[in-house]
Amino acid sequence: MRRSxxxxxxxxxxxxxxxxxxxxxxxxxxxxxxxxxIGVTLHPYYSWVRNIVGDKMDVVPIIPANADPHSYQPxxxxxxxxxxxxxxxxxxxxxxxxxxxxxxxxGQENLKQIEPNxxxxxxxxxxxxxxxxDASQVxxxxxxxxxxxxxxxxxxNIAQDLGSIDPDNADFYRAxxxxxxxxLRRLLGNALAEINKMDTSKASIASVHxxxxxILQELGLNVVAVIQPRHGIEPNPRQLQDTIKxxxxxxxxxxxxxLDYDKKYVxxxxxxxxxxxxxxxxxxxxxxxxxxFEAKMEKNLxxxxxxxxxxx
Amino acid sequence: xxxxxRIAQAQAAAGGPIREVVVHxxxxxxxxxGLLLAxxxxxxxxxxxxxxLAANEEQLYLRPYQRLSDGLNDSQRTLYRSLLATVQDIGAxxxxxxxxxxxxxxxxxxxxxxxxxxxxxxxxxxxxETYDYSTWVDYIGYNPDSDQDFSYIxxxxxxxxxxxxxxxxxxxxxxxxxxxxxxxxxxxxxxxxPGERLxxxxxxxxxxxxxxxxxxxxxxxxxxxxxxxxxxxxxGGEE
Numbered sequence: 001m002r003r004s005x006x007x008x009x010x011x012x013x014x015x016x017x018x019x020x021x022x023x024x025x026x027x028x029x030x031x032x033x034x035x036x037x038i039g040v041t042l043h044p045y046y047s048w049v050r051n052i053v054g055d056k057m058d059v060v061p062i063i064p065a066n067a068d069p070h071s072y073q074p075x076x077x078x079x080x081x082x083x084x085x086x087x088x089x090x091x092x093x094x095x096x097x098x099x100x101x102x103x104x105x106x107g108q109e110n111l112k113q114i115e116p117n118x119x120x121x122x123x124x125x126x127x128x129x130x131x132x133x134d135a136s137q138v139x140x141x142x143x144x145x146x147x148x149x150x151x152x153x154x155x156x157n158i159a160q161d162l163g164s165i166d167p168d169n170a171d172f173y174r175a176x177x178x179x180x181x182x183x184l185r186r187l188l189g190n191a192l193a194e195i196n197k198m199d200t201s202k203a204s205i206a207s208v209h210x211x212x213x214x215i216l217q218e219l220g221l222n223v224v225a226v227i228q229p230r231h232g233i234e235p236n237p238r239q240l241q242d243t244i245k246x247x248x249x250x251x252x253x254x255x256x257x258x259l260d261y262d263k264k265y266v267x268x269x270x271x272x273x274x275x276x277x278x279x280x281x282x283x284x285x286x287x288x289x290x291x292x293f294e295a296k297m298e299k300n301l302x303x304x305x306x307x308x309x310x311x312x
Numbered sequence: 313x314x315x316x317x318r319i320a321q322a323q324a325a326a327g328g329p330i331r332e333v334v335v336h337x338x339x340x341x342x343x344x345x346g347l348l349l350a351x352x353x354x355x356x357x358x359x360x361x362x363x364x365l366a367a368n369e370e371q372l373y374l375r376p377y378q379r380l381s382d383g384l385n386d387s388q389r390t391l392y393r394s395l396l397a398t399v400q401d402i403g404a405x406x407x408x409x410x411x412x413x414x415x416x417x418x419x420x421x422x423x424x425x426x427x428x429x430x431x432x433x434x435x436x437x438x439x440x441e442t443y444d445y446s447t448w449v450d451y452i453g454y455n456p457d458s459d460q461d462f463s464y465i466x467x468x469x470x471x472x473x474x475x476x477x478x479x480x481x482x483x484x485x486x487x488x489x490x491x492x493x494x495x496x497x498x499x500x501x502x503x504x505x506p507g508e509r510l511x512x513x514x515x516x517x518x519x520x521x522x523x524x525x526x527x528x529x530x531x532x533x534x535x536x537x538x539x540x541x542x543x544x545x546x547x548g549g550e551e
Contacts, residue, residue: 119520119522121389122522123389124382124521149397152400164488178400189422195432218432
């Protein structure tokens with residue numbers, strides 16, 4: 001009796017030991033399995049990817065938090081961010097040109113690139129130049145991320161590509177993308193609930209940044225004049241004079257500016273035209289956080305609502 | 313001092329007549345030709361580069377039934393963009409329910425443009441009907457209160473099936489992409505649903521210059537021009 005009990009006890013102990021060892025080995029494997037690393041070139045992409053992948057992947061911003069992607073110059077120290085990436089999310093429409101030489105320098109030219117703008121309708125830019133200058137230049141607006149509708153399409157594209165990198169979690173990524181898109185659409189719905197009650201024909205909008213066209217279009221608002229058609233180009237006196245003339249002709253009463261835009265040009269225009277000035281975020285700076293895009297877009301939408309309301 | 317006086321002085325100094333030798337400056341003809349040649353080569357290279365860039369910009373292959381979205385106005389473009397952004401949700405709801413969602417469900421799920429509260433005022437009058445072919449679905453939308461708007465069809469196709477409705481390219485470009493979306497428009501604001509063949513009924517497929525398919529010559533894409541003979545199931549809406 002005693003012997004059989006001892007045998008039984010030894011058997012149970014051995015089994016328990018095996019289970020514990022197997023469990024701890026599995027847990028160790030789980031802990032040690034490196035997560036895929038996904039690089040991002042722009043701030044909105046950081047928020048998007050973080051909201052899609054949760055803790056299943058590491059999201060690596062390539063440029064420092066406060067660097068402006070338009071003026072950013074690659075630094076050797078930032079090349080380290082490209083190490084060990086499984087893929088990188090890129091704009092590829094001219095907004096993150098810095099990434100090409102960086103990938104080349106790091107020998108990562110073959111790194112998988114996720115292009116959120118795949119299949120996303122873009123706004124054509126007719127660069128509005130003063131009379132007598134070459135007006136034939138045409139380009140596509142690269143700020144498609146400054147929009148809830150285009151944003152949700154891009155988020156779906158990213159989720160799909162991440163699912164192909166990590167098929168085991170593809171459903172998880174898709175579900176997260178949908179849930180995140182729902183939250184973003186709620187922001188759009190809140191803004192439209194206000195704007196649709198107003199007479200938007202009273203709002204005649206000028207902007208210092210053509211990137212806001214996407215968000216304004218989805219709110220049913222038109223931009224009558226863009227003061228600075230491209231980043232980093234300060235209007236010369238002739239262009240400024242032309243812009244003032246166009247704003248006066250269009251009778252614009254709202255002027256959307258960038259938060260970090262040099263006010264001297266805006267002030268001149270405001271003084272000359274009487275447009276009321278409102279600042280919108282370009283979502284291209286600040287600490288990388290999961291809710292950066294959501295927070296900044298909500299603020300942008302609220303600012304636009306306020307601007308239209310002021311014209312009623 | 314004149315030239316003759318200088319010669320006379322030189323003859324006197326030399327003690328006899330001297331021969332006048334004219335020394336020309338170094339010949340620059342060769343250098344001039346070289347310079348002109350170099351300028352010509354630079355101008356030629358610039359011209360070729362300009363032509364190649366211009367050619368790249370224009371290298372879009374449009375079918376007769378396709379039109380670029382650039383020609384849409386802001387309101388039409390907003391609707392076009394909203395329709396294309398619905399694919400993820402349509403796919404998820406299809407996976408969940410086993411069939412394509414009807415327009416009413418998309419509205420309930422707060423997906424624009426089916427959800428009227430998520431589109432600008434001028435797009436809220438659209439009425440949407442669903443035609444489900446099981447391997448693809450058509451959502452036709454028209455605005456009964458306006459004679460200015462287009463009629464729209466959003467066609468969502470399951471690429472992982474054998475048959476793709478005409479004129480969708482038979483080849484899939486991305487094996488991970490299961491659903492493809494097309495937006496078709498008709499100038500008649502209240503056009504009746506035409507069935508599978510949209511192009512022969514005067515509908516045009518709106519495409520974006522950003523679409524990589526437009527950068528491939530037509531012969532690189534195997535278009536299926538047959539019809540499936542499938543009959544749609546009209547789902548939801550007022551029947």
